[in-house]
Amino acid sequence: MANRLLQLVTQARWxxxxxxxLTRICAALFAELxxxxxxxxxxxxxxxxxxxxxxxISADPLEAAKAALRDLKSLKDGWDAGRLTLxxxxxxxxAVDELAKLDGVVSAQVDALLSxxxxxxxxxxxxxxxxxxxTAPALRGTRIKDGSLHLPAERGGVExxxxxxxxxxxxRTHLFAFALALAEQIRRRDGGLSLLLxxxxxxxxxxxxxxxxxxxxxxxxxDGFRPLVVTFDHHFAASLFRQVxxxxxxxxxxxxxxxxxxxxxxxxxxxxxxxxxxEMWRAEDHDPxxxxxxxxxxxxxxxxxxxxLIWPSSTAVTGDETLQPLREKLRALxxxxxxxxxxxxxxLVGHAAFDDPMFRNxxxxxxxxxxxxxxxxxxERVDAHLDALLRLIDAGQALLDRALTNAPxxxxxxxxxxxxxxxxxxxxxxIGRAAAQDGTAVNGEAVEEASGPVRLIPSRHRxxxxxxxxxxxxxxxxxxxxxxxxxxxxxxxxxxxxxxxxRQTPFVGWLQPGRGVESTIVLHGTPVQRMAKRKGFARVxxxxxxxxxxxxxxxxAKAAAPAKPLDFHDDDTPFAGxxxxxxxxxxxxxxxxxxxxxxxxxxxxxGRVDLTDALAGRVFAVxxxxxxxxVKRIGSALDRAGAARVLESIGEEGDSPPVRLAEGTGPExxxxxxxxxxxxxxxxxxAAAGW
Numbered sequence: 280m281a282n283r284l285l286q287l288v289t290q291a292r293w294x295x296x297x298x299x300x301l302t303r304i305c306a307a308l309f310a311e312l313x314x315x316x317x318x319x320x321x322x323x324x325x326x327x328x329x330x331x332x333x334x335x336i337s338a339d340p341l342e343a344a345k346a347a348l349r350d351l352k353s354l355k356d357g358w359d360a361g362r363l364t365l366x367x368x369x370x371x372x373x374a375v376d377e378l379a380k381l382d383g384v385v386s387a388q389v390d391a392l393l394s395x396x397x398x399x400x401x402x403x404x405x406x407x408x409x410x411x412x413x414t415a416p417a418l419r420g421t422r423i424k425d426g427s428l429h430l431p432a433e434r435g436g437v438e439x440x441x442x443x444x445x446x447x448x449x450x451r452t453h454l455f456a457f458a459l460a461l462a463e464q465i466r467r468r469d470g471g472l473s474l475l476l477x478x479x480x481x482x483x484x485x486x487x488x489x490x491x492x493x494x495x496x497x498x499x500x501x502d503g504f505r506p507l508v509v510t511f512d513h514h515f516a517a518s519l520f521r522q523v524x525x526x527x528x529x530x531x532x533x534x535x536x537x538x539x540x541x542x543x544x545x546x547x548x549x550x551x552x553x554x555x556x557x558e559m560w561r562a563e564d565h566d567p568x569x570x571x572x573x574x575x576x577x578x579x580x581x582x583x584x585x586x587x588l589i590w591p592s593s594t595a596v597t598g599d600e601t602l603q604p605l606r607e608k609l610r611a612l613x614x615x616x617x618x619x620x621x622x623x624x625x626x627l628v629g630h631a632a633f634d635d636p637m638f639r640n641x642x643x644x645x646x647x648x649x650x651x652x653x654x655x656x657x658x659e660r661v662d663a664h665l666d667a668l669l670r671l672i673d674a675g676q677a678l679l680d681r682a683l684t685n686a687p688x689x690x691x692x693x694x695x696x697x698x699x700x701x702x703x704x705x706x707x708x709x710i711g712r713a714a715a716q717d718g719t720a721v722n723g724e725a726v727e728e729a730s731g732p733v734r735l736i737p738s739r740h741r742x743x744x745x746x747x748x749x750x751x752x753x754x755x756x757x758x759x760x761x762x763x764x765x766x767x768x769x770x771x772x773x774x775x776x777x778x779x780x781x782r783q784t785p786f787v788g789w790l791q792p793g794r795g796v797e798s799t800i801v802l803h804g805t806p807v808q809r810m811a812k813r814k815g816f817a818r819v820x821x822x823x824x825x826x827x828x829x830x831x832x833x834x835x836a837k838a839a840a841p842a843k844p845l846d847f848h849d850d851d852t853p854f855a856g857x858x859x860x861x862x863x864x865x866x867x868x869x870x871x872x873x874x875x876x877x878x879x880x881x882x883x884x885x886g887r888v889d890l891t892d893a894l895a896g897r898v899f900a901v902x903x904x905x906x907x908x909x910v911k912r913i914g915s916a917l918d919r920a921g922a923a924r925v926l927e928s929i930g931e932e933g934d935s936p937p938v939r940l941a942e943g944t945g946p947e948x949x950x951x952x953x954x955x956x957x958x959x960x961x962x963x964x965x966a967a968a969g970w
Contacts, residue, residue, distance in 0.1 A: 403456030407495040497522035574645035618682035623674035632664035694780035701737035710859030749844035751804035758840035768829035831966040880962035898960040
């Protein structure tokens with residue numbers, strides 16, 4: 280009863296409010312004129328009717344009436360349009376409410392999907408990664424937070440962001456495992472997604488986990504994936520190859536640049552294929568499956584090698600020929616008066632193996648007859664001759680590469696010299712000295728003021744912009760940088776530009792003379808000083824077609840990145856924003872990029888260090904309150920505010936001293952030296968002072 284009374288009271292209040300609203304609307308439409316006939320107090324319809332009445336007694340009543348009627352119609356149209364808009368808006372309210380709920384529905388579905396993927400992500404992670412420490416935080420899945428990927432990590436009930444707490448190899452493994460779990464989910468639902476393209480996946484992994492990763496990748500075909508792995512690391516590639524249990528489930532190809540300077544490479548089946556099949560046969564030398572597999576792989580290895588030897592000649596090779604036709608083609612080439620007439624080629628085509636019936640039958644029957652026809656004696660003879668044949672093939676390939684490298688220029692070749700593109704004259708004064716050695720530095724008070732400017736000479740220097748396609752010198756050059764090339768210097772080592780006069784194209788890299796070939800130039804993606812660790816880009820150039828020029832300096836972020844890896848650049852003020860040059864007076868921690876005697880080009884000193892700026896990774900010339908001066912990269916923060924930082928070496932050696940970058944550090948950092956002045960490094964200069 281009480282509820283019913285409450286409803287009646289509510290309805291009565293609503294009716295009273297509606298009556299008041301209708302009264303106001305009627306007054307607005309039909310209120311009478313005031314006592315003095317003032318139209319301002321009358322309703323809208325009353326005013327319009329008064330206008331019509333006035334028109335009837337006017338000088339031109341018909342025209343006045345038409346005008347009044349037009350105004351009245353316009354008013355009605357506007358009224359109707361407003362009512363229509365209100366009606367449509369009322370009808371749209373339920374749809375808008377449903378759309379508002381959609382965000383929650385999508386978020387719930389995404390969370391459900393991520394939770395469903397967590398189990399497979401953990402399983403994949405365990406397959407690829409062995410924890411390096413039992414005390415490291417544990418990842419708790421993959422989540423979306425504020426529109427970005429969130430990796431919660433937990434240890435002892437304390438949770439944080441995994442990207443800040445875990446090492447790079449653990450995070451890389453988790454993201455790869457998550458991608459595989461997601462690919463599995465999509466493949467189950469929609470099909471496809473079996474091919475995986477992996478470029479140096481072992482990067483950031485320690486040696487133990489590189490082996491574990493190789494072992495895990497070797498199992499991917501069993502889960503329906505077809506991985507294509509590209510790597511410069513021969514040890515990792517060999518480990519991956521040997522981890523796959525079935526040799527027929529993996530193909531290991533080796534890409535070798537040809538020493539011709541013609542942008543060509545050799546792609547050959549790696550010798551580990553035959554080595555592995557031989558090992559497996561020797562372990563079970565009377566197993567008919569192993570006998571056939573070894574003889575078949577020996578045949579395939581020889582056929583690939585013969586095709587590769589014939590390819591540089593004018594003799595056509597289709598890729599479908601079997602061993603005997605290939606041998607006859609190579610024999611025909613040995614009758615010519617060129618490199619094919621050398622002894623290794625003749626010894627190869629005339630080797631006694633091809634006259635040995637057990638050898639011939641072994642490699643032929645393995646491919647064309649049932650496995651029962653191949654017996655131990657066949658495999659034994661193949662094994663006896665194989666190494667000698669492979670040595671002759673390697674000797675012939677070496678002769679062929681050398682002949683191609685030293686071949687005379689084609690008559691049609693046009694060699695264009697390094698273009699004359701003068702840069703503007705400019706100079707910077709030397710404003711101080713610093714060091715880059717073991718975290719110690721030159722004492723500014725103990726060093727005399729340096730002299731001698733850094734100079735750009737129009738007749739000598741050229742400017743080249745680094746494009747988006749240049750990716751083989753990480754940490755040294757970035758898209759948008761400008762390198763200053765010394766057209767008059769002909770270096771034998773260090774960072775250099777090679778001008779290919781035939782293609783009219785510049786290349787940049789670390790210079791190394793051609794090994795054993797005086798007429799070649801070799802550029803690498805890593806410096807010659809680190810030969811044992813060198814990997815990545817390597818290119819061979821012909822000195823008859825190319826010229827070498829030294830790199831005098833690098834100017835950071837001075838150009839819009841061109842589409843080409845390297846292109847000529849024009850700049851009227853190349854030193855704009857730079858205040859001077861600081862000499863590297865001592866130390867090798869910036870090697871191989873900067874050495875004693877080189878300079879860094881610096882901008883104005885920072886008036887105040889803003890800790891909100893992205894300082895990490897930037898290079899500065901720093902002066903400490905103890906008078907030491909050094910060139911370092913701003914490293915990771917030691918406190919929450921980022922006021923205490925590590926100064927990291929630019930190169931591959933040296934210490935990383937901790938310093939107080941700004942005020943606000945806690946008492947535990949009070950003993951650290953404080954930074955008095957910081958100048959951003961805007962470029963490097965390698966040329967001698969005074970040029």
